[in-house]
Amino acid sequence: MSTGNVSIDGRLVEINDCRNLLELIRLAGIELPTFCYHSELSIYGACRMCMVEVDGRGLTAACSTPPENGMVVHTNTARTRRLRRMIIELLLANHERECTSCERSGNCRLQQLAHQLGVTRVRFGGRDRRLPVDGSSPALVKNPNKCILCGDCVRMCKEIQGLGIWDFAFRGAKTQVTTAFDKPLAEVSCVNCGQCAAVCPTGALTVKPDVDRVWEAIYDPDKVVVVQVAPAVRVAIGEEFGLHPGEKATGQMVAALRRIGFDRVFDTLFTADMTTIEESLELLGRLDNGGRLPLFTSCCPAWVKYAEQFHAGLLENLSTCRSPQQMFGSLIKKHYARETGLESGKMVCVSVMPCTAKKFEAIRPEFVTAESPDVDIVLTTVELAKMIKEAGIVFNELEPQTFDNPLGMGSGAAVIYGASGGVMESVVRFVSFHLDGAGQGRVDFYPARGMQGIKEAELAIGGQTLKLAVVNGLGNAEKLIRRLEAGEIFYHAVEIMACPGGCLGGGGQPVPNDTTVRRERMKGIYSLDRAEQLHRPQDNVFVTRALERWFGGPANRNTHRDLHTHYYPRRRISGKPVDVSGEPEQQPLEVAVCVGTNCYLKGSYDVLNKFAELARQMGIMDYLRLKGTFCLEHCDCGVSVKVGEEIITGVDPENVEELFRARVAARVPTPR
Amino acid sequence: MGTKSVEPAPVQPESIQPGALERKFAKLQEIVSRHEGQVAHLIAILQEVQQEYRYLPEEVLTYIATALNIPPAVVYGVATFYAQFSLLPKGKYVIRVCNGTACHVRGAEGIHFALRKETGLAEGQETTPDLQFTVETVSCLGACGLAPVMTVNGREVHGQMTPEEATAVLNRLKSGENQGERGDQDA
Numbered sequence: 059m060s061t062g063n064v065s066i067d068g069r070l071v072e073i074n075d076c077r078n079l080l081e082l083i084r085l086a087g088i089e090l091p092t093f094c095y096h097s098e099l100s101i102y103g104a105c106r107m108c109m110v111e112v113d114g115r116g117l118t119a120a121c122s123t124p125p126e127n128g129m130v131v132h133t134n135t136a137r138t139r140r141l142r143r144m145i146i147e148l149l150l151a152n153h154e155r156e157c158t159s160c161e162r163s164g165n166c167r168l169q170q171l172a173h174q175l176g177v178t179r180v181r182f183g184g185r186d187r188r189l190p191v192d193g194s195s196p197a198l199v200k201n202p203n204k205c206i207l208c209g210d211c212v213r214m215c216k217e218i219q220g221l222g223i224w225d226f227a228f229r230g231a232k233t234q235v236t237t238a239f240d241k242p243l244a245e246v247s248c249v250n251c252g253q254c255a256a257v258c259p260t261g262a263l264t265v266k267p268d269v270d271r272v273w274e275a276i277y278d279p280d281k282v283v284v285v286q287v288a289p290a291v292r293v294a295i296g297e298e299f300g301l302h303p304g305e306k307a308t309g310q311m312v313a314a315l316r317r318i319g320f321d322r323v324f325d326t327l328f329t330a331d332m333t334t335i336e337e338s339l340e341l342l343g344r345l346d347n348g349g350r351l352p353l354f355t356s357c358c359p360a361w362v363k364y365a366e367q368f369h370a371g372l373l374e375n376l377s378t379c380r381s382p383q384q385m386f387g388s389l390i391k392k393h394y395a396r397e398t399g400l401e402s403g404k405m406v407c408v409s410v411m412p413c414t415a416k417k418f419e420a421i422r423p424e425f426v427t428a429e430s431p432d433v434d435i436v437l438t439t440v441e442l443a444k445m446i447k448e449a450g451i452v453f454n455e456l457e458p459q460t461f462d463n464p465l466g467m468g469s470g471a472a473v474i475y476g477a478s479g480g481v482m483e484s485v486v487r488f489v490s491f492h493l494d495g496a497g498q499g500r501v502d503f504y505p506a507r508g509m510q511g512i513k514e515a516e517l518a519i520g521g522q523t524l525k526l527a528v529v530n531g532l533g534n535a536e537k538l539i540r541r542l543e544a545g546e547i548f549y550h551a552v553e554i555m556a557c558p559g560g561c562l563g564g565g566g567q568p569v570p571n572d573t574t575v576r577r578e579r580m581k582g583i584y585s586l587d588r589a590e591q592l593h594r595p596q597d598n599v600f601v602t603r604a605l606e607r608w609f610g611g612p613a614n615r616n617t618h619r620d621l622h623t624h625y626y627p628r629r630r631i632s633g634k635p636v637d638v639s640g641e642p643e644q645q646p647l648e649v650a651v652c653v654g655t656n657c658y659l660k661g662s663y664d665v666l667n668k669f670a671e672l673a674r675q676m677g678i679m680d681y682l683r684l685k686g687t688f689c690l691e692h693c694d695c696g697v698s699v700k701v702g703e704e705i706i707t708g709v710d711p712e713n714v715e716e717l718f719r720a721r722v723a724a725r726v727p728t729p730r
Numbered sequence: 731m732g733t734k735s736v737e738p739a740p741v742q743p744e745s746i747q748p749g750a751l752e753r754k755f756a757k758l759q760e761i762v763s764r765h766e767g768q769v770a771h772l773i774a775i776l777q778e779v780q781q782e783y784r785y786l787p788e789e790v791l792t793y794i795a796t797a798l799n800i801p802p803a804v805v806y807g808v809a810t811f812y813a814q815f816s817l818l819p820k821g822k823y824v825i826r827v828c829n830g831t832a833c834h835v836r837g838a839e840g841i842h843f844a845l846r847k848e849t850g851l852a853e854g855q856e857t858t859p860d861l862q863f864t865v866e867t868v869s870c871l872g873a874c875g876l877a878p879v880m881t882v883n884g885r886e887v888h889g890q891m892t893p894e895e896a897t898a899v900l901n902r903l904k905s906g907e908n909q910g911e912r913g914d915q916d917a
Contacts, residue, residue, distance in 0.1 A: 229810070
């Protein structure tokens with residue numbers, strides 16, 4: 059980092075370790091417009107909005123210029139002004155300008171900057187091509203006609219989440235941001251975290267709206283509509299009504315939910331406490347019985363899908379606990395309904411989440427009661443705010459109200475689920491009192507808190523030291539898993555949340571949703587925890603009573619039936635297999651060797667080769683159709699091969715020949 | 731429980747000689763191995779693989795992404811960026827009509843039109859359904875002195891073309907005079 063001073067519009071500003079001119083200019087109180095600059099992502103320099111004039115260098119993009127001592131910078135000149143307007147005008151020409159009916163209308167960055175820079179007309183003709191809108195994903199909608207090619211989503215997905223779902227394809231005027239082979243989003247390995255939509259400056263990537271379905275349920279007199287609200291919503295929803303990020307709005311939110319017409323207003327905190335109890339006992343059980351460690355948390359549906367797609371070998375390490383959202387749905391449909399004498403079919407369970415991946419989680423086939431989903435509809439924080447506005451409710455003037463009982467009670471340990479490290483801290487709170495027994499008091503587990511991507515901690519308890527890790531961002535999760543698998547590190551328990559900062563930074567939260575805002579929301583979460591009377595999950599009598607009454611206590615066969623789940627290896631991308639042998643003349647026996655990543659790394663190419671060699675040797679090539687296929691969803695069991703409809707797993711160099719003779723060659727007529 | 735999609739109908743690029751695909755697949759893996767799975771070699775890998783398959787089938791690109799441990803979207807991005815790569819099967823004979831300034835002025839359009847008409851290509855189509863002919867335009871072949879120019883499979887260069895002569899070349903190819911000339915487009 060260079061030191062010294064830069065002159066910005068005639069004022070001398072100290073460089074102060076700023077990484078680029080843009081940071082320095084903003085520090086000096088000038089809000090340069092940008093589309094493609096995000097402090098947590100790499101610098102791309104594509105939008106050219108931050109152009110400034112530097113004496114001796116002419117026009118320069120501030121984001122990609124390091125400050126140097128003695129630089130003289132002008133941010134507002136005739137040239138920069140003309141340039142910025144022109145850029146906006148060109149972007150608008152290529153942009154589908156259906157602003158009034160756009161999801162992002164009102165908080166669209168393009169709309170906002172066009173207005174701010176006084177662009178009142180567009181002199182250029184529009185695009186003649188209209189590309190199809192992709193609504194295949196349960197969580198996100200892609201409208202390429204609104205994309206301005208800033209690449210924010212591409213870098214977010216690649217750099218923070220390590221996934222790379224989006225990339226630029228084609229070139230020149232035909233350039234698009236799209237998935238691999240332009241496939242529908244539901245057919246690639248997207249985990250629905252919604253971080254792409256969180257950074258998208260326009261309506262090109264938006265959250266799939268479910269507001270209408272909720273209104274429909276509310277207007278239906280035969281339905282009892284129950285709502286649950288996740289912890290991270292209460293510290294962010296106020297932002298939609300002019301409150302500061304992190305400012306608590308629980309009371310008004312509950313009042314608004316009642317005004318909207320929800321019949322019962324419950325709190326996900328209730329099942330967060332339940333999750334802590336079940337998950338802590340699971341951890342203690344594994345410690346006692348030598349079960350699979352580390353135990354990974356399973357509250358984050360984006361992480362769960364990621365693990366299913368990329369780390370099938372670790373699925374046994376995932377806690378079998380359902381997420382608080384799904385535990386809640388199961389309680390409502392299976393137990394609350396029965397107890398209150400309602401038919402589960404007449405109940406509609408709505409959840410309000412900071413998260414877009416929860417929309418995907420809710421439709422997972424594992425989570426159903428009487429053939430309908432446990433959680434019927436998932437709204438994001440922003441969608442709830444839209445409903446409140448639509449209903450004409452003046453949010454800030456509402457008298458605060460409290461949640462309904464019995465499912466409206468939660469401890470401080472449940473509130474902190476909204477922040478990265480919260481689940482781990484809750485487990486620590488439960489375990490430390492469960493094992494060491496003593497009195498009331500409180501546990502504050504600071505090592506788990508904060509925005510860092512990977513946090514490590516040790517906990518001395520019950521005569522042993524537990525090694526713990528807390529991770530946010532899937533890119534960080536991947537780094538940690540690599541080291542775990544290489545045997546470089548060991549933990550007893552690992553919390554993983556896909557979104558930076560945890561759920562409070564979820565893809566369904568209000569924009570801006572950047573690091574600064576997330577820090578404030580995090581502060582809000584911990585101040586709520588301080589204000590709670592209960593700090594430990596086991597002190598929540600409503601939860602312990604419910605566990606007794608409905609399940610006969612925690613961590614038993616009954617809770618495992620209704621509150622726990624299973625995970626399945628999942629293929630990453632749709633598509634046909636690589637044809638290896640071509641079409642034989644007779645009705646062939648299909649032999650597909652998996653060449654998906656897991657199997658590939660375990661040597662499936664050699665298996666495929668060996669099969670071809672053996673088939674040739676035995677003269678049965680004409681009876682086989684040999685293919686390399688992508689993922690048979692048995693990634694945890696070694697190299698998989700599909701023969702006809704039968705799937706054989708665990709093929710290795712030792713048994714390949716024997717398996718081929720017994721399971722493949724035996725099924726075709728032998729010429730010999 | 732995976733979200734399974736319906737598999738698209740397989741594209742059959744040509745009548746396949748027994749063992750041809752097997753050799754191609756072995757070659758594909760050989761190419762990836764020779765480049766030691768290095769991501770920096772992606773373009774070279776795609777070039778060599780295209781020589782083998784004559785285009786870049788989707789499943790082959792997915793396989794390359796798997797072998798290189800990069801997102802398939804990245805491979806797709808590179809493969810669609812460069813004009814030299816094709817994600818659609820190409821014909822046995824790839825005819826490129828130069829439409830650079832010199833050729834354009836000297837009537838390249840008419841040649842292009844004649845070839846498309848003669849091969850029965852529909853609007854927006856570049857390759858005949860029987861995968862015999864691909865007719866493309868190219869911006870400049872660097873043989874402006876011979877304008878208008880066209881090439882067959884990147885090897886045979888025909889200069890000072892007229893629509894009639896272009897049709898004659900096409901018919902010669904159809905009748906199989908140029909046997910053994912197939913394959914090897916410049917990658």
